[in-house]
Amino acid sequence: MAGEMRFEFAIQEPALAIAPVFLVLQKIKMPRAKLDVTRTFGDATLQWRGPDALGIPEQSALLALLSIAGQQTFSIDPNSAAGDKAKLLNQLSCEGPQSHVAVVIAQWRRIEIAAGYRSHSGKNITNIKLAVKRLAETTIWECRGGIQYESRLLSWIRGNDNGVIIALNRRATDAICGGQFIKISLDERNALPDESTKALHAYLSGSMRAGSTRRLIISKLQAHIWRGEVTGSSRRSREEKLRAGLSAIDQLPAWRCILLPRGQVDIRRINESTIERKTAENDRAPKRLGKRETAPVQLVTDAL
Known part of the structure; x- marks a missing residue:
C-alpha cells in the first residue's frame, strides 16, 4: 500500500x-x-x-x-x-x-x-x-x-x-x-502560495460544504488566520493578505470568490459535478478574486 x-x-x-x-x-x-x-x-x-x-x-x-x-x-x-x-x-x-x-x-x-x-x-x-x-x-x-x-x-x-x-x-x-x-483537499492546499492563504483555505473548507455559498466580511476573517487584534497599518496589511488569499483560492477549480462593496466577499464552494462549468463562468464573472469517495477505514487490531 x-x-x-x-x-x-x-x-x-x-x-x-x-x-x-x-x-x-x-x-x-x-x-x-x-x-x-x-x-x-x-x-x-x-x-x-x-x-x-x-x-x-x-x-x-x-x-x-x-x-x-x-x-x-x-x-x-x-x-x-x-x-x-x-x-x-x-x-x-x-x-x-x-x-x-x-x-x-x-x-x-x-x-x-x-x-x-x-x-x-x-x-x-x-x-x-x-x-x-x-x-x-x-x-x-x-x-x-x-x-x-x-x-x-x-x-x-x-x-x-x-x-x-x-x-x-x-x-x-x-x-x-x-x-x-x-x-x-491537500491538492488545493499545497498549491497555495503562503501560510495565511493555507489557513484561510482550511477554515473555509471546514465551514463550507460543497455546493454552499456564504457572504462574509473580509475583515472578520482575520480572527481565523492570526492571533490577536491589530489596528492601523497592521490591520490593513492583514486585509490585503486576505484579499490576495481569496484571489489565490478563487483560482482553484472548486472555489469562486467575488468581491462586493463595503469589504464583503461572496464565496462559493462548487460541487464536483459543476466544476467543469467554471471556465465559462470565469469569462462572465465581474471583479473576480479570483465528497468523500473512500469507504470508512476498516481498522485491524494486530497491526503493531
Whole structure:
C-alpha cells in the first residue's frame, strides 16, 4: 500500500477544523505564546491547551498524518494493548469510553511529502519532528453531559531517523472511520502560495460544504488566520493578505470568490459535478478574486 499512497485529501474532525487552533505566527525567535482555545461544538465544550501556540506547519503536519491514516488500516484495541501499543495509549492519556484509536506508521519522508514540502531536506524533517512534538504536547479537554474527558492530540514513539509510529485521538479516529468529518483537499492546499492563504483555505473548507455559498466580511476573517487584534497599518496589511488569499483560492477549480462593496466577499464552494462549468463562468464573472469517495477505514487490531 505504501507505494500506492496519494495525498489528495485529509479527513478531519469538524470541531478542530473550524476552531482557531492553528494560526499564522510571527517569524521571530522568541518563545511562543501558550495555546488556550475553547469552543462549543454541538453538545460538547472543547478546550485545546498546550505549552506552545500551533502554527500552519503544525496544521500541515497533522493533515499529512490524517491523510496517511485514512489510507492505512492500523489501530490499537485498548482492551488488549500491550508493549508499544500500551505505551502509545498511555501517552495519549485517553479518558472516556474505550474504543479503538487509529495509528499512523510512516517514514518521515512520506510525512514530508504529504505535508506539502516541495523538496526534501534535513531541515524539513527537523521542522516536521518539532511540529509533531508540539501536537503531542497539546491536550484536548472535552466536557459533555457534565462529564469532562482528557486526551492528547496524538502520541508518538520511535521518532528516529527512519520513521515514527503515531496514535491519533478518538475524535480524529471517529472522523476517519465514518463519523462526522470535514474533507480538506491537500491538492488545493499545497498549491497555495503562503501560510495565511493555507489557513484561510482550511477554515473555509471546514465551514463550507460543497455546493454552499456564504457572504462574509473580509475583515472578520482575520480572527481565523492570526492571533490577536491589530489596528492601523497592521490591520490593513492583514486585509490585503486576505484579499490576495481569496484571489489565490478563487483560482482553484472548486472555489469562486467575488468581491462586493463595503469589504464583503461572496464565496462559493462548487460541487464536483459543476466544476467543469467554471471556465465559462470565469469569462462572465465581474471583479473576480479570483465528497468523500473512500469507504470508512476498516481498522485491524494486530497491526503493531
